[in-house]
Amino acid sequence: MEKQQAIEAALADGLRAKAFGITPENVDEMIEKRSHLLKSVFPAFSEFCQTTFQVEPKEMLQVLWDLWLPLGIKLASQRQQLERPLIQGILGGQGTGKTTMSKVLSLILDQLGYRTVSLSLDDLYKTYSDRLLLTQQDPRLIWRGPPGTHDVDLGLNVLDQIRQLQSPVMLPRFDKSAFGGAGDRTTPEIVTGVDIVLFEGWFVGVQPINPDVFDTAPPPIITDEDKAFARDINHRLYNYLPLWERLDSLIVLYPTDYRCSLEWRKQAEQQMIAAGKSGMSNAEIEQFVNYFWRSLHPELFIKPLVKDATLVDLVIEINRDRSIGKLIQIRNS
Template identity: 55%
Template structure:
């Protein structure tokens, strides 16, 4: 544990930092200018901002909140808490407080970027701050099993659920609208999807009923992604190689237009952005290897490569995700993810 981590851990346990220790924390914070810009930290506001984080962290520790950290303790991920999860939660709370209705926070992240863990941790921290949240995945909006079978007959290229065109957009719009307009105490049905139904094809299950929601954490692998100009496909990145690949990519790009009304419901968008988009393929392999190591069925490396290539043909990260992470005004926050799944940077595009 580094000296900075030790100071934070002690503060979380109720031991106030000495003046020199607080200065050390402030210096650590101010050393990262991009992160300071995101969280509004300056030399004048740093002490107050850090004390605010520490108060929330103390509340979590004293309440012995069980966090979804795969067997690890919060102290194993001190800097992730301190530099990302706590200030991000406070950032969301500040935004919600400025609205006269529930907030919809979009979270875009592919396989292995940690979007599910992030939404769970944010929910727990926001609960400590007095905000009720609900997590909604784009996966929860899949069309029914019967509808997707019919869809596959119409377009045999839709061999997997997941690409644009396999979701019930009116269901998503209706759900978000109800959450934003519900009266106090009024129940709202949140669609849920069981991926194991029909031998892994998946189907809808009984919706979850919620009420008095303050913040909706809406996540998905292409959430907020926008159509691109058709000429971008003239020189396409691999695996969009054949004319058939390009035709599929262009058709999916066209289908993406139908999702724009759904994205308009987002108040803010966070992009979980791997330092190298190919990490997702490595992460998927590792996940399948881990699953098979426990005796469960899993994909072979060849099947994984085919699976990943299919989705890269549909919406290639270089064509669709990179612009969101680099173009001002398209996303509000970018969190870069390193090869070991941990956040390595946070900034505004």
């Protein structure tokens, strides 16, 4: 792409330009900076595409240019202004690309000289033995994932150590394959000199809502038992609020239709089966996804959140084909 074309494209999408602080006055400088960064990050990005995705880098080049590079530059700037480690929350459901984005942003930020680590909400799961006890106490918690299945104090300790510039820090890690897929803690990762934490998960930053809402909740919250479960899970969210208070910023990956996550999950499982691996049937997937919609329904929890400028900084819409839609800056930073 010629520089002039890049400049015009950067200004053409007003929402995206606003999100990345691009103006007619600074666009030339911003495109120059992005071009230099592209050149320096491309070898590592290329290797990542080929080893992790088994795709040609050129297939991912547009999203790298349009989203990941300017977002990396934005996060680096936020870290610089903060003068302490930045805790960046990334909220995204099944198939929204939060893990991929975290990995690519880490590559970019490392290239910019910022030691970046990813921490998933999954890494904070309670141990296998603790979750067995939890299931005995509440048999409705048949799967790990909903509020109540994490060790919030563990997360607080880790984030506080990083915020307070302690080093080294032991990042918890979770092995999903342990105990026949039930999962358990594994050896922590020892990290030093952390500048930025990308803290991602399917309900990172999600707030409890008025329990009266569940009286007229959308499917699959149908029966009285469903409503009671949804209320209980909603109540458990209060325990996570101290964790969300550690976030300096929150990005939401927001499917234009929350039901896409069901389709995406089916596609992922079909690909696994086609590759000779074990995968869930469509009926099992629907049961699985509906369980999580019963616990934290996207229409009830995510839809209001993405309009809340006190909690969310940036909303990245994800189209049905998983391409990037609109970028909307919610909080003026």
